[in-house]
Amino acid sequence: MLVLSRRSNESIVIGGEITVTVLEIRGDQVRLGIDAPRSVTVHREEVHAEIQRANQSAAEVRSADLGRLPRAPARD
Amino acid sequence: MLIESERLGAVEVDETKILTFPEGLLGFPADQRFALVDAGDDGTYFWLQSIDDAHLAFLAAVPWAFFPDYEPELSQADQDDLAITDPSQALVFCLLTFTEEAVTANLLGPLVVNAATRIGRQIVLDDSNYSARVPLAGG
Numbered sequence: 001m002l003v004l005s006r007r008s009n010e011s012i013v014i015g016g017e018i019t020v021t022v023l024e025i026r027g028d029q030v031r032l033g034i035d036a037p038r039s040v041t042v043h044r045e046e047v048h049a050e051i052q053r054a055n056q057s058a059a060e061v062r063s064a065d066l067g068r069l070p071r072a073p074a075r076d
Numbered sequence: 077m078l079i080e081s082e083r084l085g086a087v088e089v090d091e092t093k094i095l096t097f098p099e100g101l102l103g104f105p106a107d108q109r110f111a112l113v114d115a116g117d118d119g120t121y122f123w124l125q126s127i128d129d130a131h132l133a134f135l136a137a138v139p140w141a142f143f144p145d146y147e148p149e150l151s152q153a154d155q156d157d158l159a160i161t162d163p164s165q166a167l168v169f170c171l172l173t174f175t176e177e178a179v180t181a182n183l184l185g186p187l188v189v190n191a192a193t194r195i196g197r198q199i200v201l202d203d204s205n206y207s208a209r210v211p212l213a214g215g
Contacts, residue, residue, distance in 0.1 A: 038153045043200045051185035051200060052103035054208035058171040058182065059104070061135045063083040065174045070212050072120045072141035 079111060080130040084123060087113060094127065095189050101171075101198045102185060107132055122169065124187075136169035137181055142212050148186050148201055158190045158197060167191050173209060180209040 004012055011021040017037055024031040034042050079089050089111040097108050107126040115121040120141040126132035139146045148168065150160065160166050167189040170181040183206035189196030 038156070041153075041200070043202050047184065047200055047202050048102065050208050051182065051198065054173060054182045054185065055101050055103045055134075055171060055198075057173040057175075058134050059132060061083070061133065061172065061174055065135065065179075066115060066121075068174060068179055069116065069121055069135075069137075069172075070142075070179065072118065073213070 079125065079127055081123075081125045081133060082131045083133050084113065084125060087111065087125065089113070089125075089127075092194070094194065095124070095187075096195050097187070097197060098195065099197060101134075101187070102200075104132065110134075121172075124169070124171075135172045135174075136187065137172055137212070139168060139170045139181060139183060139186065142181065143183065143210070146183060146206075148183075148188070148199060148206075149204070150188065150199060154188070154197060154199055158188060158195060159193065160188070160190055165191055167196075172212070178211040180211050182208045183210050184208040 006012065006022050008022050008025050011019050013019050018040060019035040021033040022030060023033045036042055077089055077091055079087055081087050093112045095110050095112055097110070100106060100108050107129055109127040110124040111127060113123040113125055115123050115135060120138055122136050124134045124136050155161065169187045170183055171187070173180045173182070184201055184204065185198050185208060186201070187196055188199050
């Protein structure tokens with residue numbers, strides 16, 4: 001992994017079109033600003049990983065699980 | 077068309093009911109086409125069977141049947157890419173996970189599909205407080 005030191009308000013440029021700027025450093029928290037083309041999705045790593053794990057468990061569904069589905073509550 | 081499914085056997089699929097996820101689902105980038113197959117008779121549950129992999133299938137639920145207040149918010153980029161300008165144009169499904177204790181729905185990463193084009197994406201709701209494992213309550 002490439003490691004760079006940056007101060008507040010300094011940036012790094014990735015691939016010529018993605019800019020990550022350190023906006024604020026407070027204690028153990030860093031606020032980052034990300035400028036990227038719309039086609040590049042940017043997500044918090046832990047959210048991405050959590051959905052990926054949930055997908056993996058969802059893929060373990062068996063046919064017999066159908067019998068465990070609750071009936072949707074009746075709507076008025 | 078007839079497709080093979082490990083869980084459902086051979087299934088005749090209406091080609092207009094094939095959903096395409098150009099980016100795949102998170103963790104499953106290679107599987108982009110899924111057949112939407114009714115699971116149950118009340119329009120709440122569906123199988124999403126991969127067209128290209130007989131072993132890959134998910135059970136999904138329409139979230140509002142259980143979570144009437146659920147409000148996934150699409151980013152402008154998601155709206156543009158899916159060509160969705162109004163909620164009525166979207167189909168929304170949440171994948172289900174079965175554990176010994178519960179059946180849970182992934183409200184953090186819903187599948188949003190343009191009902192007309194049948195093209196969809198798994199949306200990452202970064203700034204929401206939704207969980208990827210919310211138990212379904214039966215009624």
